[in-house]
Amino acid sequence: MSFYLYDSVKKDKLEFKSIKENEATIYVCGPTVYDDAHLGHARSALSFDMLKRTLKALGYKVTLAKNFTDIDDKIINKLANSNKTLEELTQYYIDRYLEDMSALGVERADVEPKATESIDAIESMINRLLESDCAYKIDNGDIYFDTSKDSKYGSISHMVTEDEQNISRIEANSQKRNPKDFALWKACEQKDVCFNSKVGMGRPGWHIECSAMIEKIFEGDENYCIDIHCGGADLLFPHHENEAAQTRCALNKEIAKYWVHNGFVQIDGEKMSKSLGNSFFLKDALKIYDGELLRYYLISVNYRNDFNFNEVDLLNSKKRLDKLYRLKKRLYGGKVGQVNKEFKNTLIEAMSDDLNSSKAMAIVDEMITSANDSLDKEPKNRALKQEILANIKFINELLGIGAKDAIEWFQQGVSSEDKAKIEELIEQRAQAKKEKNFAKADSIRDELTAMNIAIMDLADGTKWEKL
């Protein structure tokens, strides 16, 4: 089966042809670890988690690297107001990031390089750029990349123009050869946030770390370092433009064969920001909503589109995901059989079309309806039940949803005392029903409703769910 991916540099949906047959190499620009992860980080991580899962389902051996930028101006600023070391501070946020992403079902990357642990690769690349005069050092020790040395500069973002007016906001520095030149290395004096390297005392610029890490981690071929380079839409310029330029000048090849960018998350139609006070940290969202639900909600929209996060839509997603778990609950404790091949292929096919998760979810919904219908007609068909459970298992492999215990799913946040009380009330109601005392049965149901508990009388007894 062919895999198609929208390349945001070529602006076209292309058939994926990996550098090495049946192997796929992916690099994702990860977070700068100076604060907790927000919904935007989640969306990025989820997009490329789906990419990895889909390629694996198609039979590729996937290697995904996601970096942590653990040295940067904002980290240094934060350090000034804390009594932690650089490593303590960044490791704290790395752990927080991984914890939050784990709650969303994001698989760990195969390689997780840190900038501070890649100084050797960075200084090596900077040295080569200096030797070939693609980079130059100015009086204060800063090292800049000379964008005029890269004839293809601008080919990634299509953002570079000759018009001087457009670049008025770029850092003014009289020693820079070209206004667009960017820092590869920032000289500094403070020892606690600087590294002693062959290119001087200082710290790496943001862009060089990705180029250097990719060179260090992946082999590539004579034309490309990796198959797919991923990141948020905002990274296209200047970050990815600069990465591409550095790699071209240092290695004489392109950094990536395909470029994939995910769209932004807005909250209630407004850009996320601390000043707006819209709760945008993942940890806050996870206090209220289940991680799997957030995952399901966030992947319900194509990864390239902007995403407008709001509670109404989130609760709609909850109802939709509940249907999957209700089906799973219907088959509770049953054996998992063989997945339906047609279902599996249709689902992979949807994801193979530029990760069309919306379509994949529609296919899941159709499977749920058809499965419920079949179960209504043939409640004792064991083979059918086993196949449906296998289908649900495959949904989890590909989309990362539906793996939880179906009973627990509907009882999240209910204490064991409340559970006992609910069971007791249901028992009393069953007795009242048996005696045809419907008034009493209904009043017990009202009592449960007041506790936010919904009940449903099924063939095999009364089941309850937390609303």
Place this chain on the structure above:
RNA sequence: GGCGGCAUAGCCAAGUGGCUAAGGCAGGAGCCUGCAAAGCUCUGAUCCCCGGUUCGAAUCCGGGUGCCGCCUCCA
């Protein structure tokens, strides 16, 4: 100022030249049920506006209008 994206039923959202425009939520009708809930069945849009290309366009081109993003750290 420069570059780019988006606009599909009450809401969310697939679909990028051609069968009756996916799917979900909400709403309506029915089956089932002591009544409900759950589940199942049926039910809704000609695709922001104008013009063009074409036998044929939501889908391509041009022009509007509106919203958003990037150009400075940012997923």
